[in-house]
Amino acid sequence: MSFSGDVKRELLEHVGSARHCLIAELSALICACGRVSLEPPMLEIHTENEVPYKKALTLLQKAFNLKSLEEQHVEGGGWSLRITLAPEIYTVLSACGLVQRTADGWMLETAPEERITERSCCRRAYIRGAFLGSGSINDPNKNYHLEFVLEQKAKAEKVQRLLGEFGVEAHVLIRRRFSKDIYVTYLKDGSQIADVLNIMGSHASLLRFEDIRVVKDVRNQINRQVNCEAANLDRIVSAAVRQTEDIRLIEERLGLDTLPKGLREVAEARLAAPDASLMDISVQLGIGKSGVNHRFRKLLEIADSLRQSKS
Ligand SMILES: [Zn+2]
Structure with a gap:
């Protein structure tokens, strides 16, 4: 019914x-x-x-x-x-x-x-x-x-x-x-x-209606959370992909051994682990997360200037 x-x-x-x-x-x-x-x-x-x-x-x-x-x-x-x-x-x-x-x-x-x-x-x-x-x-x-x-x-x-x-x-x-x-x-x-x-x-129907509504609300909340986590993951992955591209460009045009030691370490860690998070790399190298971030920004600047000089 x-x-x-x-x-x-x-x-x-x-x-x-x-x-x-x-x-x-x-x-x-x-x-x-x-x-x-x-x-x-x-x-x-x-x-x-x-x-x-x-x-x-x-x-x-x-x-x-x-x-x-x-x-x-x-x-x-x-x-x-x-x-x-x-x-x-x-x-x-x-x-x-x-x-x-x-x-x-x-x-x-x-x-x-x-x-x-x-x-x-x-x-x-x-x-x-x-x-x-x-x-x-x-x-x-x-x-x-x-x-x-x-x-x-x-x-x-x-x-x-x-x-x-x-x-x-x-x-x-x-x-x-x-x-x-x-x-x-x-x-x-x-x-x-x-x-x-x-x-x-209609109080019995009201109780049934509200039971269903609570379950639906919780399910929606979980879906939102999952979507949000998936979006975060996407951001991490796409940042890692960009970093890998920057490093490959530098490697190709200059060679990684021309980089200062700090930058080279981070570049090699990224190439070795394309999907590692900043935190993973920071732990691996024993430097702070903001330090790792800073070095990736430096690599990005070098790659950008290479792209510009090419064009
Ligand atoms: Zn009346």
């Missing part, structure tokens, strides 16, 4: 006790997978997956005493919940802040009214409902990505705004799906995704 599926199954068990929270979560679920119309009145929650369907059923039963709730499992076509009595449809929709009464009758809202998510507990419940109905999270072993896919911009921005109130910075982008624009509220930062799991109350 996917990491996303595990998170959703955990959230299914998380049912608030306060009615305001049940309604906030239901409101988000209707926004994510509801089919709503007023002419004629219709309220249906349709999901591909069993988990959000079960959650919607629980919320409707706990928050409302409905007589006209129809459940349906369409083989291969998902699950649906339908309320058939018009007064009950209005009761649910207005409780969820999804319709407004006007002088001419009822009007659909583009996103739930603000009062639905006034309380912090209800904001958490709303984010939980939105995730159950429209969200997914990638396996953290692969990459960090959490998203909510919604059909209207106002709904995507509402999720973004609510996350922002918990200090989570999500982005909204438009994606093209089946020749239709959809809106994706997403985040890619590991620690912020962990925050979202915490906000929704």
Whole structure:
């Protein structure tokens, strides 16, 4: 089972006790997978997956005493919940802040009214409902990505705004799906995704997520260290290669025995051990590292002046 599926199954068990929270979560679920119309009145929650369907059923039963709730499992076509009595449809929709009464009758809202998510507990419940109905999270072993896919911009921005109130910075982008624009509220930062799991109350998933994140961080740190050591080694080797070239040039043009004794010693040590470090040579000759370094610089000057005189 996917990491996303595990998170959703955990959230299914998380049912608030306060009615305001049940309604906030239901409101988000209707926004994510509801089919709503007023002419004629219709309220249906349709999901591909069993988990959000079960959650919607629980919320409707706990928050409302409905007589006209129809459940349906369409083989291969998902699950649906339908309320058939018009007064009950209005009761649910207005409780969820999804319709407004006007002088001419009822009007659909583009996103739930603000009062639905006034309380912090209800904001958490709303984010939980939105995730159950429209969200997914990638396996953290692969990459960090959490998203909510919604059909209207106002709904995507509402999720973004609510996350922002918990200090989570999500982005909204438009994606093209089946020749239709959809809106994706997403985040890619590991620690912020962990925050979202915490906000929704999926604590077991949060622990798993953080375990994986720690292992990944340590692995990255080790990789960085190894790369850094490899780069150091590269530098040592390329310095040694340059020194060897300088010495070969001097040997060819002047002969090593024309060099002062100190320089000749270092030159011979380098030719004898092309991959020795400065420290190795310093130990071998019994002189300080800076002394060895100084003598290589002198050899470099001689080689450079030979190159110049040639050109
Ligand atoms: Zn609440």
